[in-house]
Amino acid sequence: MQYAFLIYETPQAFASRSEDKATYTAAWKAYYNAALEAGIYVGGDPLEPPETGTTVRVKDGKRRVQDGPFADTKEQLGGFMIVELPSLDAALEWAARCPTASSGVVEVRPLAPETKRRVTG
Amino acid sequence: MNSADQDTHWTIERVARESYGRLVAFLSAHTRDVASAEDALSEALVAALTSWSRDGVPKNPEAWLLTTARHRLIDVIRHQRVVDESEPTLLFLTQQFKEPTSSGEFPDERLKLLFVCAHPAIDPAMHTPLMLQTVLGLDAMRIANAFLIAPTTMGQRLVRAKKKIRDSGIPFEVPQPSELPQRLDAALEAIYGAFGIGWDDMAGIDQSGQELAEEAIWLARVLLHLMPKEAEVQGLLALMLYCESRRAARRGKRGEYVPLSEQDTQLWSVALIQEAENHLSEAAKLGRIGRFQLEAAIQSVHAERARTGQTEWNAIAVFYQQLSRISPTLGTQIGYAAAIMESREADAALQLLDAIEQDAVSSYQPYWAVRAHVLRRLGRTREALNAFDRAIGLAEDPAAKQFLLKKRG
Secondary structure, eight states: EHHHEEEEHHHHHHHHHTOOOOHHHHHHHHHHHHHTTOEEEEEEEOOOOOOGGHHHHHHHHTEEEEEESSSSSSSSEEEEEEEEEEOHHHHHHHHHHGGGTSSSSEEEEEOOOHHHHHHHH | OOOOHHHHHHHHHHHHHHHHHHHHHHHHHHOOHHHHHHHHHHHHHHHHHHHHHHOOOOSSHHHHHHHHHHHHHHHHHHHHHHTOOOHHHHHIIIIITTHHHHHOOOOHHHHHHHHHTTOTTTTTHHHHHHHHHHHHHHHHHHHHHHHHHOHHHHHHHHHHHHHHHTTTTTTSOOOOOOTHHHHHHHHHHHHHHHHHSSOOSSSSOOHHHHHHHHHHHHHHHHHHHOOOTTTTHHHHHHHHHHHHTTTGBBBOSSSSSSOOOOOOGSSSSHHHHHHHHHHHHHHHHTTTOOOHHHHHHHHHHHHHHHHSSSOOOHHHHHHHHHHHHHHOOOOHHHHHHHHHHSSHHHHHHHHHHHHHHHHHHHHHHHHHHHHHHHHHHHHHHHHHHHHHHHHHOOSSHHHHHHHHHHHHH
16 A cells, blocks of 8 residues: 655754754655665655645635745645555554654555546546 | 752652562552552552651551552452452462561562463553553553553553453463573563664654663663663663664754764764674574574674774665565565665565565555655655655654755756
């Protein structure tokens, strides 16, 4: 089964990216390699910090464009990773190892292949 | 909350902590329905909150809870009787209950409940969670956290397991001597599971394991009290006490991870080590070696460092070798390789690690931590760095991650 890890990072974690903190990068590098070698890594990417986000919605035919991320929370979506694992238990085990799990939050969500199939035909 | 209410709260908490398992065990021993016994008891605990705050704490709180829970159970069963035949159970509840509750004394059935939880008909993965809930009264949320499983999933699995106990008629009894060894192993395994597997020099410290350590030790004490002549019960208790004796030394001043070999032995608890040693020598007198005694023996060699200032890795390697014959788990194989690395040569250790099937270790953190150290000793720097990366990537505990990052360089 495929799961998405939605990785919510703290402002400090976003800051330590640009400061090029060796430990931040090293921990992620190690995690990525471990996932790759274990054969569970499907894909994923980091996202630019939340202030680079822009939201769009169309309400009553009118466009609303806003600066910033959708949700105004302390932890913000900082990236995602797709993994292939046999069960939610196994996915939680891998999510707990994610460097962000000890500073921010990792949400584990199953992908919805059925819905995708209906959409893409 | 005023102070009287606060006192009531504490009393209820204390009684629940001390008596939960005894009450659930006694209530379910004859009905075989653990879930209903637990429901009845939690209703009794809620009732106690109002009743005891108003009228004061009864002389025998345990008996009060038992009586109240029993009435709830009778109500439930009377209701069920319409659907099925529960006459014998009802008879038991209304008649035989009377005597023990009036004197406040009732038989301790926890041992039976422990064996029910670790019954071969129940999924081995559920032995420890079941035991934690029924014998110790931990809620599903806390158990889910400890096992890193989604709370709803854990809740469903617990419900399913209890339904199985009820529906398949798993007997509430201490197994016959002929099947005791195997059944006891499962019960000990469940207790050790609660203590937190992965209590290993190289592995990260498991937070939930720490939380459960005391509960597990307490359970082993209960078991030993009830079965004082079982060598492996002594062995398990000794093993856990050795580990527990080092709790204060396992983290540095800033919360950093300190591996066993670098721990300040001054911080080890002499009293706990002494107690562990007593249990281990009691076990030896019984003349039946087993997995937990061997693991405790390994820890006892480590404990010697407090006296001699050095670790006898040869002795540890010998114990691991014996252990791998009885219990050839991944953890044992890796512990053996680590001991060989320390006692003789890294070459031999690497051969041992290479002999392990690769699929089994692709996400097993201790393997990569030991492999990294072995490769570094052999001067295979680049391969060592790769192994360090995998060990870091697979570690969950941030302190262990930091430690390995520093070692990696």
